[in-house]
Amino acid sequence: MAREADTRWFTEARFGMFVHWGLYSIPAGVWKGQVVRRNWYAEWIRAQAGWPEKPGIPKDEYDELLKEFNPRHFNADEWILEAKNAGMKYFLITAKHHDGFAMWPSKVSRYNVAEATPFGRDVCGELAAACKRHGIRLGFYYSHWLDWEYPGGCLPPWPKQPEDPVVRQPSQEAFERYWTEKCLPQVAELIASYDPAFMWFDNWEKAEHLTPGRIEQLIGVVKKLSSSCLVNSRIGTTWNHPEGDKLVDYFSMYDNTFPEKGPDFAWETSATMNRSWGYHQADFEWKPTRQLLRHLVDNASRGGNFQLNIGPMADGRIPAPSIRRLREIGAWMAVNGEAIYGTQTCPSPEPAWGRITMRRDGGKTILYLHVYDWKADAQLTIERIAGKAVTARVLETGQAVQVAREGDSISITLPKECPDERIAVVAVEVEGAA
Ligand code: FHN
Numbered sequence: 001m002a003r004e005a006d007t008r009w010f011t012e013a014r015f016g017m018f019v020h021w022g023l024y025s026i027p028a029g030v031w032k033g034q035v036v037r038r039n040w041y042a043e044w045i046r047a048q049a050g051w052p053e054k055p056g057i058p059k060d061e062y063d064e065l066l067k068e069f070n071p072r073h074f075n076a077d078e079w080i081l082e083a084k085n086a087g088m089k090y091f092l093i094t095a096k097h098h099d100g101f102a103m104w105p106s107k108v109s110r111y112n113v114a115e116a117t118p119f120g121r122d123v124c125g126e127l128a129a130a131c132k133r134h135g136i137r138l139g140f141y142y143s144h145w146l147d148w149e150y151p152g153g154c155l156p157p158w159p160k161q162p163e164d165p166v167v168r169q170p171s172q173e174a175f176e177r178y179w180t181e182k183c184l185p186q187v188a189e190l191i192a193s194y195d196p197a198f199m200w201f202d203n204w205e206k207a208e209h210l211t212p213g214r215i216e217q218l219i220g221v222v223k224k225l226s227s228s229c230l231v232n233s234r235i236g237t238t239w240n241h242p243e244g245d246k247l248v249d250y251f252s253m254y255d256n257t258f259p260e261k262g263p264d265f266a267w268e269t270s271a272t273m274n275r276s277w278g279y280h281q282a283d284f285e286w287k288p289t290r291q292l293l294r295h296l297v298d299n300a301s302r303g304g305n306f307q308l309n310i311g312p313m314a315d316g317r318i319p320a321p322s323i324r325r326l327r328e329i330g331a332w333m334a335v336n337g338e339a340i341y342g343t344q345t346c347p348s349p350e351p352a353w354g355r356i357t358m359r360r361d362g363g364k365t366i367l368y369l370h371v372y373d374w375k376a377d378a379q380l381t382i383e384r385i386a387g388k389a390v391t392a393r394v395l396e397t398g399q400a401v402q403v404a405r406e407g408d409s410i411s412i413t414l415p416k417e418c419p420d421e422r423i424a425v426v427a428v429e430v431e432g433a434a
Helices: 008-013 042-048 064-068 076-085 123-134 172-194 212-225 289-301 320-339
Strands: 015-019 090-096 137-142 198-201 267-271 305-310 354-361 364-371 379-382 388-394 402-406 409-413 424-431
Touching: 008 305, 015 076, 015 137, 076 090, 076 123, 076 320, 090 123, 090 198, 123 137, 123 172, 137 172, 172 198, 172 212, 267 289, 289 305, 289 320, 289 354, 305 320, 320 364, 320 424, 364 379, 388 402, 409 424
Parallel strands: 015 090, 015 305, 090 137, 137 198, 267 305
Antiparallel strands: 354 364, 364 424, 379 409, 388 424, 402 409
């Protein structure tokens, strides 16, 4: 087994949206008046409410949320257009998170949005159709390892913190039943019904239930139905398969992790805008747009993608702080997108003043200098770069920038006018191989 699918669309896209939405969006991080703050992950409320004294919501109590799930403002086109206008090229939705609740009318389990809630609609299907309408690639998050609804699915891998209870995991036999009765058929159903461009599985450590055989089986189910559907490393290859990540199409970093150097194949970082993935009504630690933009540029300059999460509210609306950030990023991308999409890493060392992305275009090369700290008249040097620097201009405004070769480096002089304090881009055209 080896990676064969074409990941070009993915690496060229560089930027996508992640969405965590489900029953947990109703309590939104607060259970019986108590803010759930073990790690601020609102989608973990079923396991973390009452923590540390008495963690966990009994299933019948959690299932009361089913009666309440009726998001009257949900509009798939609005979400997809919000992603598209932010400059994102793909969209990933939690088809099933750890609570085991399916966001499509699954024939495998009645624990799904169409049959078990008054809403009665096919969330995944509506989003798939909207993605198609707006030219956005679709992916599904599927929690294959943890499933807190179906007997035999794995439970929280605790204790992790001193206050965590000891959790007794299901037997291998019980997990096998869950695996063959729910996990594999649901994944097959998702691929057959909606033809996603990629699947995002979720495991982040050594797990005795994710055996090499099971991992191969799951990859096999995906690839048999769609050889072009990409599979991420969080299926468990990193920690649980002797052949490692060469079995998968792209590497997913751990949450909010931005490496100085990524692996030598396609990779991405998924990140939150505040601390939680699902909507958390008491999490006010929102990251500034400048930081989110820098994550995008950092990763792009190092050969990786950025998958930015939003947690819509239970009624289907996207929280205002997320909307503002998406639109600010979109405004930046509208003028600087060419410095992101389809670019490569630059062979010259990473500079102290910012980052460099690069595009080869026939005989010429364009270097995009992402300036993090603009100072009027400052000289910026791009070290160890071949070719003849021809022109340089501020990407947003077109203002000409002075450029010169000095030995094996190119240097530019920044004009007084900084177009964007967060990240301003200067495009330098180089003739011949850079
Ligand atoms: O436990 C999940 C968490 O809820 C969230 O879905 C993130 C997204 O990367 N993945 C797991 C933790 O890493």
